Amino acid sequence: MPEDKPDRTGSLRTAVARRITALRQEKGFSLSGLAARAGIGKGTLSELEAGTRNATLETLYALAGPLGVPLTGLVGDETGRSVSDGVVDARLLTVRLHDDGGTTEVFWLTIAAGGTRTSPPHAPGTVEHLRVVRGSARVGPQGAEQPVDAGGPRSWPGDTVHCYRSTDGAEGVLVIETPRRPA
Amino acid sequence: MPEDKPDRTGSLRTAVARRITALRQEKGFSLSGLAARAGIGKGTLSELEAGTRNATLETLYALAGPLGVPLTGLVGDETGRSVSDGVVDARLLTVRLHDDGGTTEVFWLTIAAGGTRTSPPHAPGTVEHLRVVRGSARVGPQGAEQPVDAGGPRSWPGDTVHCYRSTDGAEGVLVIETPRRPA
DNA sequence: GCTTGCCGTTCCATATACAGAACACTTCAA
DNA sequence: TTGAAGTGTTCTGTATATGGAACGGCAAGC
Numbered sequence: 123m124p125e126d127k128p129d130r131t132g133s134l135r136t137a138v139a140r141r142i143t144a145l146r147q148e149k150g151f152s153l154s155g156l157a158a159r160a161g162i163g164k165g166t167l168s169e170l171e172a173g174t175r176n177a178t179l180e181t182l183y184a185l186a187g188p189l190g191v192p193l194t195g196l197v198g199d200e201t202g203r204s205v206s207d208g209v210v211d212a213r214l215l216t217v218r219l220h221d222d223g224g225t226t227e228v229f230w231l232t233i234a235a236g237g238t239r240t241s242p243p244h245a246p247g248t249v250e251h252l253r254v255v256r257g258s259a260r261v262g263p264q265g266a267e268q269p270v271d272a273g274g275p276r277s278w279p280g281d282t283v284h285c286y287r288s289t290d291g292a293e294g295v296l297v298i299e300t301p302r303r304p305a
Numbered sequence: 306m307p308e309d310k311p312d313r314t315g316s317l318r319t320a321v322a323r324r325i326t327a328l329r330q331e332k333g334f335s336l337s338g339l340a341a342r343a344g345i346g347k348g349t350l351s352e353l354e355a356g357t358r359n360a361t362l363e364t365l366y367a368l369a370g371p372l373g374v375p376l377t378g379l380v381g382d383e384t385g386r387s388v389s390d391g392v393v394d395a396r397l398l399t400v401r402l403h404d405d406g407g408t409t410e411v412f413w414l415t416i417a418a419g420g421t422r423t424s425p426p427h428a429p430g431t432v433e434h435l436r437v438v439r440g441s442a443r444v445g446p447q448g449a450e451q452p453v454d455a456g457g458p459r460s461w462p463g464d465t466v467h468c469y470r471s472t473d474g475a476e477g478v479l480v481i482e483t484p485r486r487p488a
Numbered sequence: 489g490c491t492t493g494c495c496g497t498t499c500c501a502t503a504t505a506c507a508g509a510a511c512a513c514t515t516c517a518a
Numbered sequence: 519t520t521g522a523a524g525t526g527t528t529c530t531g532t533a534t535a536t537g538g539a540a541c542g543g544c545a546a547g548c
Binding site: 152153154164165167168169171172178 | 524525526527528529534535
């Protein structure tokens with residue numbers, strides 16, 4: 123299959139294609155099975171996953187249901203508030219406010235390869251938890267950073283000066299728990 | 306103009322239509338002006354905004370640029386789709402696709418007090434990680450559930466039948482990692 | 489009045505996304 | 519072997535999304 127299209131939106135197309143394929147396989151569906159569940163032709167899905175088709179909104183919506191993701195999960199060019207300084211990018215996924223006044227924030231964290239970032243203390247009692255899913259990093263109170271990689275999560279107090287660093291780059295989920303509302 | 310379509314995705318269509326119109330007017334663009342900026346036919350945009358057309362991904366992407374929003378801003382959150390059965394509510398926060406073909410999904414999980422839920426196996430090699438921030442739960446392969454509370458996270462294989470249960474209710478962050486699909 | 493220049497809508501010919509059939513291939517059981 | 523039941527890909531006729539042209543409406547200038 124020659125791939126010599128001008129490729130203006132081609133990258134988007136292949137991105138969506140990869141997303142669909144990944145989600146389908148994750149759910150354990152066959153191509154034919156997903157097509158049937160979504161109520162679309164299997165040829166349609168085949169070419170969609172091959173990136174040779176420019177799907178309509180209707181088709182994508184039909185696929186989103188069985189795949190168990192919102193439409194944004196398919197077209198997903200990620201957006202949302204993100205704090206980035208070139209080294210650490212923290213994209214806020216959600217904030218939960220609890221009855222006791224505490225809060226839980228969930229971020230998708232990306233640390234650039236070779237980068238180091240120092241963060242000022244948060245409110246007293248704050249705890250940070252990082253689970254790395256790709257790459258590896260060293261995190262924790264300044265001077266006492268601990269390694270963290272895909273092997274397991276790491277937690278550290280967030281109410282002191284703390285560092286994020288990575289030599290080979292890292293991605294993961296950062297959870298920040300604040301026990302009570304800051305005064 | 307027959308308006309007697311079954312209208313299954315009609316609501317989605319009109320939702321997108323309203324969004325485009327609102328964003329266009331917010332930006333102060335005329336319909337023709339936006340069509341020109343996006344490089345699409347003005348007839349296309351007219352019918353799109355009228356909700357009588359089922360746009361392709363390419364068309365929507367072309368519009369997203371001049372409107373200054375990511376594609377997700379057009380297709381809209383719709384629902385932060387949550388899979389809920391009355392016991393476990395899993396709200397998808399993000400899906401990450403990695404270069405090696407693996408995926409990482411992040412959910413905000415709520416387990417109702419006194420509830421138990423059994424989940425069928427996911428793809429081979431899938432691993433689930435749960436960090437509870439409120440309440441406590443027991444999770445893991447069926448028959449081998451382990452307690453998990455605010456004290457620390459718990460991980461277990463997701464490719465076998467597994468359970469979520471909680472006596473007093475629980476909330477937390479669930480990370481599902483799916484490895485690269487073996488051929 | 490008659491332009492000129494926008495606006496948004498409606499029409500048209502063409503390109504293409506669609507569902508489904510036909511296909512080649514693999515696996516598995518008789 | 520043979521067949522049946524899967525898989526994903528390619529083909530085909532139809533439906534429709536597309537860009538662009540034609541259209542009518544409206545306002546400002548001549």
